[in-house]
Amino acid sequence: MADTPPVRHTLRNAALALAGALLVSITLWMTLPPEAPIAEPSAPAAVDPDSLPVVAGLGGDFTLPATTGGELSLASLRGKVVLLNFGFTHCPDVCPMVLTRMGNALRELEREGADVSRVQPLFVTFDPERDTLAGLKEYVAFFHPALIGLRGSVEQTAALTKQYKVIHLKQDTGSASGYVFRHSDFVYVIDTEGRVRLLVGSEDPEVAMVAAVKRLLRDADRKRHG
Amino acid sequence: MRILAALLIMLAVTPALAAITVTDGWVRAMPPGAKNSAGYLEIRNPGGAADELLGARIDGVRVTELHEMVDAGDGTKYMQHRNTIAVPASGHVLLAPGGLHLMLIDLQRPLQAGEKLGGTLHFRKAGEVKVEMEVRMP
Numbered sequence: 001m002a003d004t005p006p007v008r009h010t011l012r013n014a015a016l017a018l019a020g021a022l023l024v025s026i027t028l029w030m031t032l033p034p035e036a037p038i039a040e041p042s043a044p045a046a047v048d049p050d051s052l053p054v055v056a057g058l059g060g061d062f063t064l065p066a067t068t069g070g071e072l073s074l075a076s077l078r079g080k081v082v083l084l085n086f087g088f089t090h091c092p093d094v095c096p097m098v099l100t101r102m103g104n105a106l107r108e109l110e111r112e113g114a115d116v117s118r119v120q121p122l123f124v125t126f127d128p129e130r131d132t133l134a135g136l137k138e139y140v141a142f143f144h145p146a147l148i149g150l151r152g153s154v155e156q157t158a159a160l161t162k163q164y165k166v167i168h169l170k171q172d173t174g175s176a177s178g179y180v181f182r183h184s185d186f187v188y189v190i191d192t193e194g195r196v197r198l199l200v201g202s203e204d205p206e207v208a209m210v211a212a213v214k215r216l217l218r219d220a221d222r223k224r225h226g
Numbered sequence: 227m228r229i230l231a232a233l234l235i236m237l238a239v240t241p242a243l244a245a246i247t248v249t250d251g252w253v254r255a256m257p258p259g260a261k262n263s264a265g266y267l268e269i270r271n272p273g274g275a276a277d278e279l280l281g282a283r284i285d286g287v288r289v290t291e292l293h294e295m296v297d298a299g300d301g302t303k304y305m306q307h308r309n310t311i312a313v314p315a316s317g318h319v320l321l322a323p324g325g326l327h328l329m330l331i332d333l334q335r336p337l338q339a340g341e342k343l344g345g346t347l348h349f350r351k352a353g354e355v356k357v358e359m360e361v362r363m364p
Contacts, residue, residue, distance in 0.1 A: 089257075089259075089260060089261075090261060090262055091262075092254070092262040092264040092293075092329055093264045093293075093295045093305070093323060093324065093327055094295060094303050096254055096364070097323050097364065100364050135259045138257050138258055138259045139260060141257070142256070142257035143257075167300075167301065169302075169304075171304060171305075173305060173306065173307040174307055175291055175293070175305075175329065175331070176288075176289040176291060176331045176332075177261070177262055177289075177329065177331040177332075180304070181304070182298065182302050182304030182305075183302055183304070184302050184303075185303060186301070201301075202324070
């Protein structure tokens with residue numbers, strides 16, 4: 001073996017090196033976490049307690065048929081902080097995500113001891129052609145028992161979405177699910193006097209919604225007690 | 227020589243290790259009356275060749291399509307119906323809320339959180355890959 005031709009040494013060394021590298025890479029591949037971790041929610045943006053100005057140019061009263069029976073007007077909810085969102089029940093991804101966030105915000109407020117009887121979450125469908133009040137009732141209850149669904153006529157829906165500047169463009173993508181919408185997905189945080197004070201986007205942290213509600217409830221209390 | 231043989235055996239089994247794997251499959255639990263839901267999962271492709279997801283079938287769902295939620299950057303989002311989803315070589319693709327997802331159309335029965343749905347993903351090169359999707363409250 002002492003006079004093993006150098007070429008065999010080289011071959012053996014190469015084979016060893018290759019096998020070693022392969023072993024290392026297999027081990028690494030099997031033990032390494034995915035290289036791109038799922039994005040962590042971004043750090044909560046501090047909601048400045050002095051910076052919830054009335055949002056100009058949108059909002060205002062409305063009255064629509066509700067899942068609680070009869071009609072519901074925003075004016076009848078004076079004294080409550082309202083979380084208002086628009087969507088459609090055929091929506092598989094964004095709408096359930098936003099409603100889940102609204103439900104989570106309410107549960108968080110409850111955990112923190114806020115008076116949630118003074119917070120009213122609302123979901124308005126902008127797809128009255130396919131959404132029924134009965135279907136909507138079952139749909140909203142799934143996300144939070146306090147959620148009320150609203151469904152107007154096509155004309156009422158058009159007027160209200162214009163009033164709140166909700167974008168909802170019907171699109172046919174060739175999907176078997178029928179038409180979908182290109183749409184905005186803000187949660188409108190409305191104070192106890194019916195004014196829009198904050199628009200929470202689906203990228204904003206949930207805690208922004210919680211903080212705004214707490215702040216508006218506190219403001220209302222202060223006003224009441226002088 | 228024995229080492230060389232071992233190496234050859236290792237090389238022979240490597241293609242099996244390089245197969246596409248699908249993990250963390252889940253389906254969004256939806257209200258009883260909901261017609262549609264969305265499915266999410268992660269596809270890993272350790273192999274040296276790119277592949278493409280062409281379609282999927284999920285038990286209890288009439289049609290499953292490949293969709294992407296796109297943020298238009300103007301405050302709106304929209305859904306893009308896609309024919310394929312590229313799976314890069316030595317890479318992975320994440321189907322997650324707010325982005326790529328399986329669009330589950332016409333749920334044939336209500337989905338109970340905790341139940342598991344079987345299914346098959348169809349890739350251009352890897353062919354059919356079985357998946358198991360857990361119904362979850364997000």
